[in-house]
Amino acid sequence: MTTDTAAHIPEGIRLYSADEIAGRVQAIAAQVTEDYRDTELRLITVLKGGLFFLADLSRAISAPATLDFMAISSYGAGSSGVVRITKDLEDSIEGAHVLVVEDVVDTGLTLRYVLKVLQARNPASIKVCAMFDKRVRRIVNTDIAYCGFNIPDKFLVGYGLDHLGRYRNLPDVYSLDDSLLTTY
Secondary structure, three states, X not given: OOOOHHHHOOOEEEEEOXXXXXXXXXXXXXXXXXXXXXXXXXXXXXXOOOHHHXXXXXXXXXXXXXXXXXXXXXXXOHHHOEEEEEEOOOOOOOOOEEEEEEEEEOOOHHHHHHHHHHHXXXXXXXXXXXXXXXXXXXXXXXXXXXXXXXXXXXXXXXXOEOEOOEOOOOOOEEEEOHHHOOOO
């Protein structure tokens, strides 16, 4: 039985191919490996979007690393929304070197919340690694130590990025036209 892959690809413009993404993952992993060569690293991502990048990055890093996950929900409209943790880390990060692995950093508000929560748990160090950085929408200044791509102010899907839960599993990243951003 075969599947029609084309039927699952959204109408939009492909911005990054799976090969381009894999190349950036390898480059980031090489730098992370060099920076943390003599240290055990704790890789943490916020579910669900960061899962794809975390999996690829962790396999490409040649330094000791463990993985952990958080999930958060935002309530309310825009920047006035309230953020809460719906799934917390399994292990303590006290004294650990932490790398927060993000799919995309947009306004920076959610990341600021996550970093504040994690910093209160006394890690030895904490840095951010983002596959996609949408600086044009930044409200909160955020230091991103490792970045895959600086992206335009477009709605993107694929490689963990979704629209209403769809398209996360696409290996390429597409920009969706605003007219396609409707409910199903």
